[in-house]
Amino acid sequence: MTQRLTRKGQATRERILQAATELIARQGVAGTGTEDVRKAAGVSGSQLYHYFDSKQALIRAVITRQADAAPVPDQPMMGTLDSFGALRAWADAAIERQEQNDGRGDCTLGSLAGELGAADEDSRADLSNGFLRWQSLLNASLLAMRDRGELRAGTDLDELSLALLTALQGGSLLSQTLRDTRPLRAALNAALAYVHSFAPGDGTKP
Amino acid sequence: MTQRLTRKGQATRERILQAATELIARQGVAGTGTEDVRKAAGVSGSQLYHYFDSKQALIRAVITRQADAAPVPDQPMMGTLDSFGALRAWADAAIERQEQNDGRGDCTLGSLAGELGAADEDSRADLSNGFLRWQSLLNASLLAMRDRGELRAGTDLDELSLALLTALQGGSLLSQTLRDTRPLRAALNAALAYVHSFAPGDGTKP
Structure with a gap:
């Protein structure tokens, strides 16, 4: 999916993932709602949904991102x-x-x-x-x-x-x-x- | 608290903790509601509440029980x-x-x-x-x-x-x-x- 995004789209997606990662670090997965992530990333609900159509999809992307990191x-x-x-x-x-x-x-x-x-x-x-x-x-x-x-x-x-x-x-x-x-x-x-x-x-x- | 319970009360409390432990093993803490625990233990809502007045109290008792175990x-x-x-x-x-x-x-x-x-x-x-x-x-x-x-x-x-x-x-x-x-x-x-x-x-x- 990331390959098909524009550079701006990729930046937005990355901003959402970064916000989710920081919230999960402090509050855990169970304590982190998609609405918290949306606010922290400063995106609209439809933007968030465009990149991640469920909390599950968001969490899986966070896992993949952390597995790619050191x-x-x-x-x-x-x-x-x-x-x-x-x-x-x-x-x-x-x-x-x-x-x-x-x-x-x-x-x-x-x-x-x-x-x-x-x-x-x-x-x-x-x-x-x-x-x-x-x-x-x-x-x-x-x-x-x-x-x-x-x-x-x-x-x-x-x-x-x-x-x-x-x-x-x-x-x-x-x-x-x-x-x-x-x-x-x-x-x-x-x-x-x-x-x-x-x-x-x-x-x-x- | 356990010291003040009758033998029957202790058995009920233990049955609740055992049910909570088994559910948490399968579903995690976040996925385990007090209502699931109540049903699995076969106790009434007021009985559950008598021993544990919140999910938090129940989880802390599960932690203590597991720390006491090997x-x-x-x-x-x-x-x-x-x-x-x-x-x-x-x-x-x-x-x-x-x-x-x-x-x-x-x-x-x-x-x-x-x-x-x-x-x-x-x-x-x-x-x-x-x-x-x-x-x-x-x-x-x-x-x-x-x-x-x-x-x-x-x-x-x-x-x-x-x-x-x-x-x-x-x-x-x-x-x-x-x-x-x-x-x-x-x-x-x-x-x-x-x-x-x-x-x-x-x-x-x-």
Whole structure:
């Protein structure tokens, strides 16, 4: 659909999605009505309806938009995290961002999955596709490391990419609930140590 | 309040909470109305209101009930996981349970935090207390291991308990979204390997 929009149409659509993302971060999906989004985006009801004919369509577009973005906003996509240094820098940026976010809430793929997971099958499929895309990007990074001999031959890359992704999600969930960055820090430390344990030679220390 | 109820009153209250928990597992908090709960529990409106005067009160009681339960239902509380063998058995039980649950949804502290986290401060505080209680139980287990010399002196127990808890939460979230046990398996493998890396001597292999 986006391909058929004019540049102005695309900008309007993006403004609506941006407003929805910000409202969901603060109020959750259940607490965000299309009328709130319409007002925040400064568009008419018929404009909103032109781009998204239901709340469900809007939420699915928010999911797709967040899946297209980097898992840690303003940080590199997961396809470029192809060294221990890059992975550590990415983890530090995630922790830093959590620290700054403190209490404001978030509208990431993880928080959307947390709220929508059980409720509806279309959203679940969209969220699932998003996570799998992140995982395949991360796998490409880990493959580059394995090809260069920084990870042992035969290392199960799926296992490592899932350990990193679940650490980001579980750590963020607990850090947001506890308003404390330590859960995210511990989760990412554990996942990075696990990745490092597959390095040839000394695999004990990250 | 529960202390002042008769045995029959306690049973009714528990029946309502059980019905709410099952509905929330399938439909989420937002999708579960008090009227659904009333019907499922087979009580009158005035009975429901007698125990829970709002949906908010009901949800907070569900949170407290789930925080009192073991993080992995039908498995030991976290205060008794005081050996590498007990931790591994607990992780395997969590994976096994996820496998059986496939797609049915859940009403755990983690899934409640995922749905309610951003939305309301009372729930966030209840959820936070629940996670901290689990963490302190887990810390007691890890302390016993450290006292017996199974973990090195000076090991940061908070870091390890948070790594285990976030692995359970992040792994469950992705496994439920992807309908695949591999994320939970990878998350728990990574966390257990991290705990094991603090054992004296060879800390590389779980």
